[in-house]
Amino acid sequence: MLVALQILLNGLITGAIYALVASGLALIYSTGKFFHFAHGGIIAISAYLLYLLFSIWGLNLVFSIVLAILFSSILGWLVNTLVYKQLRRRKVSSITILISGFSMLLVFESLILMFFGASIRVIGNFEWQNGRPILDVVISPLEIYIVTFSLTLLIFLFWFMKNTRMGKAMRAVSDNKDMAEVLGISSEKIYGWSMIVATVIGAIGGILIGLDHNLNPDMGTNIMTKAFTAVIVGGTGSVAGAIMGSFLLGIIENIVIWFFSPSYSDAVTFTLLLIFLLFRSEGILGIKKGEEK
Amino acid sequence: MIDYVAGLLIVIGIYLILSLSLQVPMGFTGMFNIGHIGFYAVGAYTSALLAFAGFPFWLSLLAAGITSMGSGFLLSIPAKEMKKDNFALLSLAFSLIVYSSALNWTEVTGGPRGLSRIPKPVLFGILFSENTYFLALVLVITATTYLIIDRIVNSPFGKVLEAIRDDELAVRTLGKNVFKMKALALTLSAFFAGIAGSLYAHYITYINPSSFSLISLVPIFLIIILGGLASLKGTFIATIIIVLLPELIGLIDLPYSLIGPVQQLVYAMILLLILVYRPKGLYGKVETQ
Helix, strand or coil: CHHHHHHHHHHHHHHHHHHHHHHHHHHHHHHHCCCCCHHHHHHHHHHHHHHHHHHHCCCCHHHHHHHHHHHHHHHHHHHHHHHHHHHHHCCCCHHHHHHHHHHHHHHHHHHHHHHHCCCCECCCCCHHHCCEEECCEEECHHHHHHHHHHHHHHHHHHHHHHHCHHHHHHHHHHHCHHHHHHCCCCHHHHHHHHHHHHHHHHHHHHHHHHHHCCECCCHHHHHHHHHHHHHHHHCCCCHHHHHHHHHHHHHHHHHHHHHCCHHHHHHHHHHHHHHHHHHCCCCCCCCCCCCCC | CHHHHHHHHHHHHHHHHHHHHHHHHHHHCCCCCCCHHHHHHHHHHHHHHHHHCCCCHHHHHHHHHHHHHHHHHHHHHHHCCCCHHHHHHHHHHHHHHHHHHHHHCHHHHCHHHCEECCCCCEECCEECCCHHHHHHHHHHHHHHHHHHHHHHHHCHHHHHHHHHHHCHHHHHHCCCCHHHHHHHHHHHHHHHHHHHHHHHHHHHCEECHHHHCHHHHHHHHHHHHHHCECCHHHHHHHHHHHHHHHHHHHHCCCCHHHHHHHHHHHHHHHHHHHHHHCCCCCCCCECCC
8 A cells, every 4th residue: 555655656756747748749739730859858958957057157046947947948949940930831741840850859969968978967966855754655845846846837737728818829720720820820929839838848847857866968868758658648739638648657657667677667658659559549538639628 | 991991881781771771661652660770670689699599691681681571561550540640650669669678678688788799690601700701791782682672663563652652542542552552662671671780780790779779760861861762872872971971070089978979969960951951852852741
């Protein structure tokens, strides 16, 4: 029973981080209908920026975090304007956009390798990173922050999509781009904004990963394959599905890690990905591709 | 010096087999196959394991091609009902699974440490251990591959493949069995990728999962897209450029730790720039859509 509670808790923490990355990926998919693979790279950059500002230059922690998020969102906007927008103008398939996103992921990864080296970096050692027993389970204050923070952000995202003008416009473009254009919503503008919203949420995720684990140059690729799986499991293009997929994946991975070995967790993730692609491409919620309900 | 040049030519030959075979589904049929690196891995591991078990080289080579072909056939079954984009995602998942199996199935694949001391090939009693000898072997196989693929894409079957790429619905309306054609293209391409994997394993004599990660697919994709989709001549020229590029980067006096990242950065940037600014590549018949 205790073990089950601890596994569930660990799964919740892992899932909360995946959800921050996967929800942005699903948001971009729902509006632009493509997988933004460079997302992982930008997320890794945000974590390394925090390392640069806080650990190397010694700036204030909160100020560094804000600056890292700000810079990442500018980077996200640049990626959209300089690459994705040009590709869309040529009306390329979503797979070509995926490949170009993947090459940007590699660009970011190699830049990190060039500037920070291949060895693992630690942002800092804080008292609130250490786990402590609370009600028979072990958890650190940071992990409580992660779950609370992530849930708050995701609730905010839902509120944003449902109630604001921009959120409604995003859903309109996601449902029917041409109709939205007729009604005077610029789809390019919406793509730009969904990129910024997704990047801000993702960058927060990247920073939380950086604080909870360590930094390594291929963290972007790793988190990307996990978030991608979560999006497929949840049903492509559904933000709610992606979040559910993230928590499901987090819990399954922690079950595997607890009872078997951490080295099998990747294999299980990819098998899950394959099963869903083969047998249930509409995801666990059964949402049709690209339709937000 | 001769050894060094022969070594480069061997690598060019292996990459040429890999990228020519990827042209069949990707350039000619319009199937975005991200799983190609997985076929390459299946071939390399099969051949190495059979060689350890004492099988002669020609049998390991052939078996490598056939097991890859088998995995290509398996991948083509679900591709039947799938849209283009979903097939790409499926093949992506396939290569991720092959990679993580190579990494974690330690009893068979040696895990992250891989398999070492793979024997050099012996054919007709001759040991192909010298680079120059091995080059002769690679040249023969590469030339055969080129001729076979050239023959296939210029045959009526190849024309049907191109028609599928340009307008699948129209081909289906004409009563052609599109699924069978696609499955054939994929299976055939997997066979040659397996052969390339086997040659690689016996040339380097050491394989580990990192040679078969998604990142290793980038140079091959780059060759296809730089050379141009559906152009064998372009593929040939692009292979030479892309294999020699790291040698040029090596001429710049970089610290040892920077060579890998700089090379990766250059590859990724070129791929990105071609996709955005020159979608036809050097000699492409069609744009990368």
